[in-house]
Amino acid sequence: MERIGSIWKMIVRYLLLVMFGGVIVWACNSAGISVYADDGETPDGAELIRFDFHKSVNQEVGIPAGIPGFFTYFYEGKEYHYGFRFDRNGTGPETEKFGTAYVWAPYTVIYYDAAGGEIENYGTATAGGRRLFATRGNGEELEAGQNKGKNKRKFAADYTVYGQSLRLSEGCMPTAVKDGYRFEGWYAWTDAGVVQEKELAELAKQEQYGTLEDELNEKYTEQTKLLENRESERYPASSITLYARWDKIWE
Secondary structure: OHHHHHHHHHHHHHHHHHHHHHHHHHHHHHOOOOEEEOOOOOOOOOOOEEEEEEOOOOOOOOOOOOOOEEEEEEEOOEEEEEEEOOEOOOOOOOOOOOOEEEEEEOEEEEEEEOOOOEEEEOOOOEEOOOOOEOOOEOOOEOOOHHHOOOOOOOEEEEEEEOOOOOOOOOOOOOEEEEOOEEEEEEEEOEEOOEEOHHHHHHHHHOOOHHHHHHHOOEEEOOOOOOEOEOOOOOOEOOEEEEEEEEEEOOO
């Protein structure tokens, strides 16, 4: 009898936990607030733009139950946390089915250099010397000085949440083509984890693409966080240039 009583106690305890969890999920799904910062802080001096996250697309943060998701970024040595959930009653192209979340954060600009080739498909990037706008956010113009005056077939630019991956902001990388070569992806040169921006920029300026390609040792994908030092999230990049790497096709 004592054993049966213990079993019933365990069952009751389990049911109470399930009911409590259900109440939490219901509360999260029913609330009207779509996004919040954990302490209301924003970085001093940072240019903030709006990012729209759609539940059907964004796989980086947030979970289907509506319980808040989080991401963290570092700005001038200080850590900032952002928590949000997708609001089923918000506004956006997919709101009725999936929900939309809005976050305000500083941004990182990503420049693409086809390194002797040409951009074939821009993804979510902006072509060449055109102005760069927050097309996945509120459409504000972004500071993208390196983008001005560039050949639209050979260069492109995009943006994401400061120091974060393109995947977080639902970005999609371009692809490139070059006669006689296979496109291997977008790369940078790192030494002990530190991105060597100036050295590569000088080689690219002189169009020394063979030497430049020999130095490209770190591949970037849409899941890669954009950091000045790839070994520490505390060193985000305000901007970064990625170069196409090519593999010769032998007949």
